Amino acid sequence: MDFEEFRIRGKEMVDFIIDYLKTVEQRPVYPAVQPGYLRPLIPDSAPQDPDSYEDLMKDVERVIMPGVTHWQSPHFHAYFPASISFPGMLGDMLSGAIGCIGFTWAASPACTELETVMLDWLGKMLNLPEEFLAGTGSEGGGVIQSTASESTLVALLAAKRKMITQVQANNPDVEESMIMSKLVAYTSDQSHSSVERAGLIGGTKMRKLSTDEKFSLRGETLKQALEEDKALGLIPFFLCATLGTTPSCSFDNIMELGPICNSENIWMHIDAAYAGSAFICPEFRPLLNGVEFSNSFNFNPHKWLLVNFDCSAMWVKKRSEIIGAFKMDPLYLKHDHQDSGVITDYRHWQIPLGRRFRSLKMWFVLRLYGVKGLQEFIRKHVNLAHEFESLVRQDERFEVVGDVVLGLVCFRIKLQQSSSTDYLLPLNLTKKKNQQASSTLRVSFYCTFISQIQK
Ligand SMILES: *Cc1c(COP(=O)(O)O)cnc(C)c1O
Helix, strand or coil: CCHHHHHHHHHHHHHHHHHHHHHHHHCCCCCCCCCCCCHHHCCCCCCCCCCCHHHHHHHHHHHHHHHCCCCCCCCCCCCCCCCCCHHHHHHHHHHHHHCCCCCCCCCCHHHHHHHHHHHHHHHHHCCCCHHHCHHHCCCCEEEEECCHHHHHHHHHHHHHHHHHHHHHHHCCCCCHHHHHHHEEEEEECCCCHHHHHHHHHHCCEEEEECCCCCCCCCHHHHHHHHHHHHHCCCEEEEEEEEECCCCCCCECCHHHHHHHHHHCCCEEEEECCCHHHHHHCCCCHHHHCCHHHCCEEEECHHHHCCCCCCCEEEEECCHHHHHHHHCCCCHHHCCCCCCCCCCCCHHHHCCCCCCCCCHHHHHHHHHHHHHHHHHHHHHHHHHHHHHHHHHHHHCCCEEECCCCCCCEEEEEECHHHCCCCCCCCCCCHHHCCCCCCCCEEEEECCCCHHHHHHC
């Protein structure tokens, strides 16, 4: 494919995308295929001689589309949304063309510098404390990770390194393996599986603490666990609190948890993967109160802020704590400005070396929607969720489970009418206390940007 053919195919692809998105509503959201459906539809191995572009595109409809779950369909209510937008797609296209791998400042200065500034823009939109913003002369700053899972892991690993260093500073003879065996991290029984996984990967104990009747982790519960564990000689070092849990969009009480973590020298990480986008609206910002106590905070613009996957925004209060945890300096990655103190080498902030120019799509989205456009987008979904909630409440067969705060509504058949089963449990909500419950359905409200445009 040469320049001129790409010019043609590129424009055709835009047409294809528009036609797909305009009519996605008519396709079944969930594909009617069986596992293994695809292999018989294409050859066993790659072609020796090039295929034609026309044949390839025909196979997109024949092979791919029948097996696609259409996340961008207005009928899609599973999981949490994965938002896309035209500005985001265009920014991503440009990033693909520039094709830089921006692991250090020198590897592509714009890639690094735009990311730092975009995380400041976004941080200001959330009204994050200045300590988290790089441009205020603070010790903090932001980075784009691929996913919330990675952000939690990076935070846990940094916290672990910090604690090991501190313990060894006071007890130089203690072996690292000895300290590691005593480290204990905390999260709630409502947190995302990636938090437990971060403990597994990081090689530390992860205690899941129980939540109150609103599925919220409270300070008293943490305090009690700390006392028990310290009495056993363990070393508490990390808490992952959640704002907007996956099962029910509940909120841990970070106003209670934060001061305890601060006084006990425990790293508090906040996972707001889904809910974080809503904090750009002043009416939802109080949900973030207490973030000032945290060491790190994360949310996914790729979930609910119109930036195509992947884009997970993470801020830390002290850059040195995260950079110090993972620093390696081989000769082939050195450059003239690395110790100037002015620039960032994001390779020290993450697990992989390579990184895409992801801030470009964020820049496109923030500029072309504006803060007001994005706020409107969030509010529309929250209103849809409340509209659905009121319909459920009017129907005496059903009951709403948990509070509807943002775009998620959980509901179930009322107890007296249901069989006594727990047979379908997509959620751990039903296991609470001695509530017996029928299965709970979870409906995530997200009106795609397409329906927004067509309105
Ligand atoms: C979606 C979600 C995650 C996982 O997000 P990834 O970016 O896919 O790792 C983690 N925590 C919460 C609260 C989530 O909503």
